[in-house]
Amino acid sequence: MSTTYSPLVQELKEKMEFEGPFLVKVLLLHLDKNGKPYLNLVLVDKTGEVEARAWENANRLAEQVKPQDIVRVSGKVNLFQGKRQVIVDAMERVPEGTYPLDRFQSSTVFDVQKMYADMTQLFETLEDPFAKKLALSVLADADIKKKVLRAPAAKSVHHAYVGGLLEHTLSVCRVLDFLAVHYRRYYGKAVSRDLMLLGGLFHDIGKIYELQFDRATEYTNAGKLVGHLVMGCELIDRFANKIEGFPENLRLLAKHQVLAHHGKLEYGSPKLPHTLEALLVHYVDDLDSKVNSILGIIAADTTPGEWTANSRMYERPFMKPTDKPQMQGPSPGL
Numbered sequence: 001m002s003t004t005y006s007p008l009v010q011e012l013k014e015k016m017e018f019e020g021p022f023l024v025k026v027l028l029l030h031l032d033k034n035g036k037p038y039l040n041l042v043l044v045d046k047t048g049e050v051e052a053r054a055w056e057n058a059n060r061l062a063e064q065v066k067p068q069d070i071v072r073v074s075g076k077v078n079l080f081q082g083k084r085q086v087i088v089d090a091m092e093r094v095p096e097g098t099y100p101l102d103r104f105q106s107s108t109v110f111d112v113q114k115m116y117a118d119m120t121q122l123f124e125t126l127e128d129p130f131a132k133k134l135a136l137s138v139l140a141d142a143d144i145k146k147k148v149l150r151a152p153a154a155k156s157v158h159h160a161y162v163g164g165l166l167e168h169t170l171s172v173c174r175v176l177d178f179l180a181v182h183y184r185r186y187y188g189k190a191v192s193r194d195l196m197l198l199g200g201l202f203h204d205i206g207k208i209y210e211l212q213f214d215r216a217t218e219y220t221n222a223g224k225l226v227g228h229l230v231m232g233c234e235l236i237d238r239f240a241n242k243i244e245g246f247p248e249n250l251r252l253l254a255k256h257q258v259l260a261h262h263g264k265l266e267y268g269s270p271k272l273p274h275t276l277e278a279l280l281v282h283y284v285d286d287l288d289s290k291v292n293s294i295l296g297i298i299a300a301d302t303t304p305g306e307w308t309a310n311s312r313m314y315e316r317p318f319m320k321p322t323d324k325p326q327m328q329g330p331s332p333g334l
Contacts, residue, residue, distance in 0.1 A: 003074075010047035012077045012084055019074040021094060023104035025049060025216045029062045037062075043073065043086065044216065046106045048300060052086035061091055068215045069093050070104065082309065101215065108163035112149045115163075115170050122173060123197065130246050131194040134254075135201055137239050147208035154207075155217045157313070158289040158296070165207055168288060173200035175284045192277055195250075199257030199281035206231030206258075229270065232258040257281050294318060 004011075006020040022043035030040055039054035039061055052075070054061055065071055075088045108115075120139050126132035138144060153159030153168040180193035206228030212220050222231070233255040240246045256278055262269035263282040273279040293313070298320055301308040307317045 008047040009043070009045050009050050012050060012086070014077055014079050014084065016077045017075075018077070019072065021045075021070055021072050021099050021103070023216055024065060024067050024069050024071055027062065027065060027067050029058060039088070041086075041088070043071075045104045046102065048106070050084050050086055051080075052088050054088035054091060056089075065091065065093050068218070070099060082303075104215065106161040108159075108161060108167045110163070110167060112163045112166055115166050116145065116149060119166070119170050119173065119201075122170075122177065123201065126194045126197065128194045128250070130243060130250055131198055131254075133243055134236070134239055134246070135198060137242070138201070138205075138235065141239075144205075144208065148205070150213060151208045152211065152213055152217050153204060153289075155211065155219065158293040160217065162213070165204060168292070169201065169204060171288050172203070172281075172284050173197055175288065176200045176280065179280060179284070191280075195253055195257070195275075195277045196280055198254045199261065199277060200284070202232045202236055202254060202258050203261040203281055203285055204228060204232070205235060206233075227268075229259055229262070229268070253277070261285050299324075 002017075004016055004018040004020075007016070007018050009022070012018065022045055024041060025044045026040070026042035028040045030038055032038055036055075037058040039052075039058045041052040041054065042049050043052050044050075052073070070093070071091050072094050073086070073088055074090045075086045078085050078087055116139070120136065123132065123135040123139060126135060148166050148169075150162050151165040152161055153164040159165065159168040176196040176199070177193065180191060180196050183191040184193065207223075209231045210220060210223030210226075210228040211217055212223075236251065236254050236258070240251050253275060256271060256275060257273075260269050260271045260273040260278045261282050263273065263286065265272065269282075273282050297311055297314075298308055298318055301320070303309045306320050308320060310317050
């Protein structure tokens, strides 16, 4: 069998022998039932990830290679319990700069600069001058913009790729905008569009400090010890403090939406949603994350037929759509 050189993860097929570069996402040293050490690895590139096992020279490799290293791997692809698994024959760390990092990082298909401009345009329509100034001052901050353009929305599960946080946040804000306009027709200004959009903007923005994403996404020390909900509230305070006369009630309501957006105490929210706007932010955030997550599961599934394999996360299989998602264009239009 001939060797395939430099395949991407999505190109790895059963029985393929290959050699090529990958980024190490996970590296764990284990013992088999006979007490022999082996490495459990997850290898990634921009097209996905694959589990791998290194049975030979495990102790030596564990000393030479660490998570987030880029390595050259030679091996063979097997199927194990219906999933691809790489059996590593040889693996070595490669020098910095050997390969461009964008080979190993998946990213949003949309133009992040266009999405950021669309976000700014949306917040220029706020009616309350203090809410508007708060949002636009944050979006105009050069350091925040630099981070938001690259940040994933999560380490895994949903929008877990470069630019994913911006894609998710803009999507959430657009749905909230639609709902605000819709419910205003029924209930007037009792449902605050300005407040809902502030919740959409700030609910996950603390992830630019919670996560580090130069290579594989990992939690920062601040992310592990404090978390993005508190960091989002700190960001609101930092910018609200610079705005003379900023209303205390608006500050509290904005921060409440951040603290309550996970919806339940057992899901990490220190507060339950106690305003209608906070409840809507929670539901839309949850909806948008699940749409992205489930479409990701469907896209990655290799099970023959019209149903995916059973998802452990959702405890069910999903019927595959007849039409594939249309992920095209420079940015989802306004």
